[in-house]
Amino acid sequence: MSLTPQPNDPQFDDLRRLLAMKRAERPPQETMDGFLDAFHKRLADEQAADAARRANSWWLRLRERLGIAPAVPGDEAFPALRRLLALKRFERPSPAYFDNFLMRLNRRLLAEQMPPAAFWARLRQSLTQRPLAFAQVAVAFALTFVLTIQFYERWQRSHAAILAQAAPAPTIIAAAAPERPVQVIYDDTHAVDAPDGSIVMLPPGVTHPHTHFVMDHVDFTPKVYAASLNY
Amino acid sequence: MDLPTQPVSALGNDAALVERARANDPAAFDELVQRYKQRIYGTIYHMTSNHEDANDLAQETFIRAYKNLHRFKGDSSFYTWIYRIAVNTTINFLNSHRRRSKNFLSLDDVDARVQDDPDFIERTSGEGPASEVAANELMRQLNVALQKLSPDHRLVVTLYDIQGLSHAEIAKITNSSEGTVRSRLYYARLQLQQLLKRYLPEKA
Numbered sequence: 054m055s056l057t058p059q060p061n062d063p064q065f066d067d068l069r070r071l072l073a074m075k076r077a078e079r080p081p082q083e084t085m086d087g088f089l090d091a092f093h094k095r096l097a098d099e100q101a102a103d104a105a106r107r108a109n110s111w112w113l114r115l116r117e118r119l120g121i122a123p124a125v126p127g128d129e130a131f132p133a134l135r136r137l138l139a140l141k142r143f144e145r146p147s148p149a150y151f152d153n154f155l156m157r158l159n160r161r162l163l164a165e166q167m168p169p170a171a172f173w174a175r176l177r178q179s180l181t182q183r184p185l186a187f188a189q190v191a192v193a194f195a196l197t198f199v200l201t202i203q204f205y206e207r208w209q210r211s212h213a214a215i216l217a218q219a220a221p222a223p224t225i226i227a228a229a230a231p232e233r234p235v236q237v238i239y240d241d242t243h244a245v246d247a248p249d250g251s252i253v254m255l256p257p258g259v260t261h262p263h264t265h266f267v268m269d270h271v272d273f274t275p276k277v278y279a280a281s282l283n284y
Numbered sequence: 285m286d287l288p289t290q291p292v293s294a295l296g297n298d299a300a301l302v303e304r305a306r307a308n309d310p311a312a313f314d315e316l317v318q319r320y321k322q323r324i325y326g327t328i329y330h331m332t333s334n335h336e337d338a339n340d341l342a343q344e345t346f347i348r349a350y351k352n353l354h355r356f357k358g359d360s361s362f363y364t365w366i367y368r369i370a371v372n373t374t375i376n377f378l379n380s381h382r383r384r385s386k387n388f389l390s391l392d393d394v395d396a397r398v399q400d401d402p403d404f405i406e407r408t409s410g411e412g413p414a415s416e417v418a419a420n421e422l423m424r425q426l427n428v429a430l431q432k433l434s435p436d437h438r439l440v441v442t443l444y445d446i447q448g449l450s451h452a453e454i455a456k457i458t459n460s461s462e463g464t465v466r467s468r469l470y471y472a473r474l475q476l477q478q479l480l481k482r483y484l485p486e487k488a
Contacts, residue, residue, distance in 0.1 A: 093481070101432070101478035108471030109434055117460070122467035131473045133484045136403040137426070138445040138476070141330060143398035144391070144423045145322070150339075154321050155314055158343050162350060 298362035306353055313353070317346055320363065323447060324370045330442040331374045331435070333427040341377055345370040360456060367457045371439060378435045391427070394419045422483065429479035437472035440465055445473075 107113065116122050128135060180187045298319070304312030324345055329338035348369050356365055398404050399415045404422070430438055439458065443449045444465075451469075455462045477484065 097478045097481045101475050104471065104474040104478055105432070105434075108437060108468075108475060113467070113471070117464040117467055120461040120463060122461070122463040124463075125467055125470035127466065127470075130470075131477065134473055134477050134480065135445055137480060137483055138441065140398060140401060140404055140422065141426055141446045142326075143395040143401070143404075143419075144426075145326060145329070145393065145395065146335060147393050151321060151325075154325075154342075155317055158317060158346055159314075161343055162347055165347060 299358065302353065302356060302358070302362055305350075313350060316349075316362065316366075320366055321346075324366065327367070327370055327442055327447055328374050330430065330446050331378065331438055333431055337377065337381075341373050342370070345373050348373065364453070364456045367443075368459070371457055375435050375439070391420060391423055394423055425480065425483065429476055432479060433472050433475060437468050437475070440468045441472045441476065444469055 113122070298316065301312045301316050305316065321342065325338055325342040328341045328345070329335065332338050332341070345366065349366050352369075356362070394416075396416075398419050404419065430441065433441065440454055443454045443457065444451070449457075451462045451465045454465045458465065
């Protein structure tokens with residue numbers, strides 16, 4: 054059996070017939086009608102982009118800056134474009150605009166020559182001119198102020214909790230004598246006399262004997278100092 | 285009101301007016317404003333395609349000129365100097381509003397006489413009210429095409445093809461060589477020719 058592909062291999066007849074149906078598929082009529090216009094528009098855009106790239110190339114810019122710009126065709130190469138651009142001369146404001154130009158200019162010149170108004174005067178003027186904008190700004194300021202205060206308070210609370218957690222965990226040894234108060238002993242501590250006569254061991258940097266500590270470990274094992282023979 | 289096609293250099297002696305204006309004669313500066321307001325406004329308008337911007341920048345141009353009149357040495361003519369102020373003010377504005385400028389086209393009034401212009405008639409087929417619509421549409425397309433040019437290229441087209449200044453005058457205003465002006469004009473026209481193809485006759 055030959056492995057060479059046959060162009061009209063009968064085993065593909067069905068597939069060929071199926072694919073032949075694709076020939077009946079047509080694009081929408083409006084696409085075909087506008088195809089040429091769309092093509093010309095896109096071509097013109099791309100050619101304009103090419104011209105812009107050439108016009109703005111660094112090499113040309115450099116030559117222009119150095120005064121050695123290339124020789125280029127003159128007006129004779131663009132007669133129709135020049136006539137078209139000349140039509141722009143018809144586009145201008147109404148004559149009344151130019152009649153009042155000098156008056157507006159003198160008014161602005163006078164305003165610029167006057168000494169600047171005081172800050173409060175300018176503020177008052179702007180407020181009276183734009184009350185709605187002022188109200189919006191005022192609300193924004195108030196909101197920002199309230200949020201800032203709330204955030205600060207929350208931050209303060211969380212900061213205090215963190216500081217408390219960071220303090221070394223105290224070890225409390227039950228007093229040997231029932232009347233003796235609980236002693237708090239820290240590693241790397243110093244002893245401070247409490248007002249009730251007890252001795253409190255405080256962490257470095259803490260001098261106040263009434264500091265409130267959060268204790269996470271209390272040793273309730275009684276310490277027995279009775280004489281024993283287990284020496 | 286005549287269309288500003290007369291060469292700027294033919295406007296007369298500005299030097300005497302400048303001297304009087306320097307001597308605090310407000311009427312003299314007013315006269316200078318009256319002479320150049322249309323041209324300055326026109327140049328700025330064709331650069332920005334926006335009436336409000338053109339109005340503001342034209343006023344700013346004259347205010348700068350008034351404030352800096354004592355710096356005007358007279359080495360160049362007054363019109364070159366005031367045009368240079370207008371051009372610099374406008375280019376600075378365009379550079380700082382690059383994104384905005386393309387979206388804020390505003391059409392100035394179109395002089396009704398355009399409908400009698402043979403070039404306009406050749407390019408549009410409307411008559412009566414349709415002609416006015418066609419004129420507005422044509423101006424809009426011209427503005428859109430001009431806005432696609434870089435400010436440097438738009439400037440030379442505006443000054444040469446619309447305002448009617450010479451290469452030498454534009455070179456003085458832009459502080460560049462005539463060769464540079466010709467080069468920019470050529471490449472700007474190449475772009476416009478593509479952008480405005482539908483309004484231009486087919487080449488044989």
